[in-house]
Amino acid sequence: MSLGTRGDVQPFVALGSVLAGRGAQVTVSTGAGFEAMIEGAGLKAAPFSIDYQSLLQQPDIQAAMHSVSGKFRVLRQSRDWLRQELEEQWDLARTIRPDLIVYNPKAPMAPHVAHELRAAAVPALLQPVLAPTGEFPFMMMSSRSLGTVGNRLSHRLAAGLAHLLNRRNFKALSASRPDVSLSAGLDELAGYAPGGRTVPRLHAYSRHLVPRPDDWPDGETITGYWFRDNGEPDWTPPADLARFLQSGPPPVYVGFGSMPSIDARKTAHAAVEGLRLAGRRGVLATGWGGLDAEVAGDDMHVISGAPHAWLFPRCAAIVHHGGTGTTHQALRWGRPAVVCPIFGDQPFWARRVADAGAGSAPLPMKRFSAEKLAERLQEALSQEVRTQAEELGRLVRAESGAERAADVLELFMKG
CATH class of the missing domain: 3.40.50.2000 (Glycogen Phosphorylase B;)
Incomplete structure (x- = not known):
């Protein structure tokens, strides 16, 4: 389960291909428009209704990428489609009934629906955004170090903001969908496993670009980036x-x-x-x-x-x-x-x-x-x-x- 542009989707297709090669039945749920890529990899596509390519052509969204005020304006306007995304995450997962959901943080319903289905949900990250560290700051606050204390504080502030936004969206969803079961106290950034087992978090980027911080706890694994192929593809250029x-x-x-x-x-x-x-x-x-x-x-x-x-x-x-x-x-x-x-x-x-x-x-x-x-x-x-x-x-x-x-x-x- 991954939402966003092609860069948010293609790595999950790569992982799905490896898992399918080992005998798993793999479904990829993401925004509309990626079905050909997913099915071309031999996986099942279960798309959400949102089309990110169309969304990115909207003037407000484009403005948001280039100004702070634009980002806040889009955040205020996004409530309806964010609630719809959460509904679709719930409904699609209950239809598919997986044993395991691998998800990025843009799909925060994943651990809640995993709890409902008695399945597992494992967070998968394309950026070092969730595990606090003193070695570098939360990436959207600064690309330069803020010092050990400042770096760690920036990660905690970002996680706190994510939790607040998720709570707001979940509250709005609960008002219209009482059948959606949200587990109190569940941390969407930590995943879920039946029986309270510790859930690993996968970091899908190169350790040669971002070495594993010394102050990270066990369970945080930098795997390397998830490429779709092992070499140059068999592609004929125009x-x-x-x-x-x-x-x-x-x-x-x-x-x-x-x-x-x-x-x-x-x-x-x-x-x-x-x-x-x-x-x-x-x-x-x-x-x-x-x-x-x-x-x-x-x-x-x-x-x-x-x-x-x-x-x-x-x-x-x-x-x-x-x-x-x-x-x-x-x-x-x-x-x-x-x-x-x-x-x-x-x-x-x-x-x-x-x-x-x-x-x-x-x-x-x-x-x-x-x-x-x-x-x-x-x-x-x-x-x-x-x-x-x-x-x-x-x-x-x-x-x-x-x-x-x-x-x-x-x-x-x-x-």
Whole structure:
């Protein structure tokens, strides 16, 4: 059970594929629009009604990504569809009646419905957001350390806010759905297991980017990122993309995934000019609206998208928004990055990539320009950064995150 954009869904499909290969019957519940990806992996899709791609095209949602006031305005407006999400999480799980629910924190109904079904619910995290530590702060409060006490306090404040929001939404749901059984005192961030057994929490990112904090308790497992495949996919590119890649040196990839832009045409123009200032060819991926490119010239090629695991090994560097999936794909293939964060966890990953020596200093999207992009590309494509990115790629490829997560789940279910 996972809600969000493609980066929130694809890792759960990867884990589901491993579990299905070991004999489990796997259903993936997420927003509408991902059925083809889920069923193409041999898994059952049980979609919720919400469509995140359409949601991200709404002006209020786009504004929320670029201003604090916008975030609070959307939070106030989100009550109805958040309550609907909770209802659907309850109803779908009761229909499927699983033995185990693996869920991200955006599906907080999971442990409650697991309690009702006498099943287990295991939290799975794509970012280090739930386990308090003094080593780094809660990622959405700061990408820099606040000191040991400040870091730990930031995590506790974030968890407290999450609990308050969940309580508000559960209260509204209970008023209209008395058949929904909410377990008093149950911690949605800790999972659930019958008999009070300790529940593991899975952290699906690389320990080479975020080492396991020394002050974490037992049960917190950094597995490595959950990739859908073990290598480059068997994918045939469109003829024009294949010709472009063969016609010159490896290009720089520019794409912002599921993130829309306030001015997609202006962003694309700056990207093209920045690549040309740096003397680089480019592949621009329009994604869900982050770029609106109509480019003239043999040095640039525009695509709507392509499998990162196929395209990134054929590129010299990756310019992206800093989503956890794109971050790990760039690292996986040893490609230096220029990370242009917009909101959420993206500044955290941008800083981690830079601190690991696998990319340039972050270039926040609000400061994105042709000149700054050219500067960051020169930094990212230096010999020192390229060498470090290649070494980090070797380590990330060796992690086998989905397999390790499946091992933890199997051991837990046997216990």
